[in-house]
Amino acid sequence: MSDKNMRAEITRRSLAGASLCVPVLVVIISWLAWRDALPAELASHWSGSGPADDAMAVGTLLALNLALSGVPAVAGVAVSFWPGISARARRGTYFFLGVFGGMGAVTWLLSAGLTMQVGDPYEVVLGPWVIVSIVAAGYGLIPFAISPKPRVEATDVARRFEFAPSETGAWSQTITGNMFAWVAIGLIVLGSVIYGPAVIDGRVSDQFFGIAVMSAAILLVASFIRLRVTADWRGLRVVSAIFRIPLKRIRLEAIDMIEAAELRPTEWGGWGYRIMPGRSAVILRKGPGLIVTTTNQKQFAITLDDPETPAALLATLRDGNSAAPGDSKEVTS
Known part of the structure; x- marks a missing residue:
């Protein structure tokens, strides 16, 4: 990584960590602004859409929400500069810390603000403000979006096929999930x-x-029970063999690198059809599979019994070592 990219990554990590400090600062600033007007007790719990059914002393509720928003702030700053953490793990940590921080700040603002308006904490009705408390959990998306995206690490398959000047290749396999x-x-x-x-x-x-x-x-x-996977001059296609519906298509000119690798569900978010930021996969089991990295640095992986053959074929076609569509030669292992 160049010095410029390294500086940009550190800046974004710092900003992501700083964004996690915003909720606790909101709690502190609002308390300083309201402390003379706050009643002795604040509404703290609602069982439904009616009035609050429990209250807490101001100091207790303040301490609770300072902890709920302050711990993520401290942890977020630590994560920003702690060495050895992958970008993917760091982004996920930012998200979960932001969820708790946002909820802590909004819980305090709603309890304190609504109680000051009503006066009696047991007469405070949360009403439509419950939507705000739910949306607050989305605060984790802010540090997640600011944090640097994981760098795609991929290698290109070395194997290539030899075709006659008028030949091209095609490969297909039906897999069952x-x-x-x-x-x-x-x-x-x-x-x-x-x-x-x-x-x-x-x-x-x-x-x-x-x-x-x-x-x-x-x-x-x-x-997804039966999938037809095809590799030819058009690129990689995954089609539902039951409904004949195209599920995934990567054009040949959009392919940057192709590799046959051992796919582990834990590295792709579990089993089944997985969608993650910058990555998607069809993981049927632990074992061999095909990983395609596109020119916009997104990855798609799929479990296959013989990933080496389609990987080599797509690399050959991408490099222009075959003719345009014409005489098609079925490629086998």
Whole structure:
């Protein structure tokens, strides 16, 4: 990494850590501004949409929310400068710290601000302000977005194919995701239990939204039970073999690097179809798979039995070592 990039990364990490200090500063500044007007007790708990059912002394509630917003601030600054932490781990830590910091600040502001308006803490109604307390959890997105993105580390496959001047290559494989089949069956059983009585009683219209959502979820999961993976002059394509729906397409000219690697679910967010910032994957099991890095530094991975062959083929086609679409030669291991 160049000195310029290193300085930019340190600056962004510093800003991300500083953003985690904002919630605790809001708590402190608001307390300093309101301390002469605060009653002895503040509303601290609501069981529903009605009035508060519990209250706390100002000092106790202040200390609680200072801890809830202050600990993430200290931890965020430490994480910003602690060596040996990967960019991916650092971003995830920023997010979770921001969630707690944001909730701590908003909890204090709502309790103190609403109680000052009403006077009696047991008559404070949270009402629509509950939406603000929920949205506050999204504060973690701010340091997450500021923090430097993980640098993509990828290597290019070395193997290449030799084609005649008029030949090009094509490769395809159908893979089965047993886990998607079991999940689809589970959703069908769950949907039958939840919505079956309504269907039998002719009350489909009453449960239409829930039935529609469940049906869409079943169809989405079922589309991944059998996948057709193809590599040819168009690039890499993943199509649902059941519904003939294209699920992923990476154009050949958009491919930067291709590698066959050992895929571990823990490194890709678990099993199934995974979507993460800058990365997506179809992980069916621990084992061999194909990783494609695009020119905009995004990655896609998929579990395959023979990833070396499509990796070599796509690298050959990308490098222009075959003809444009014409006589297609089926490539095998």
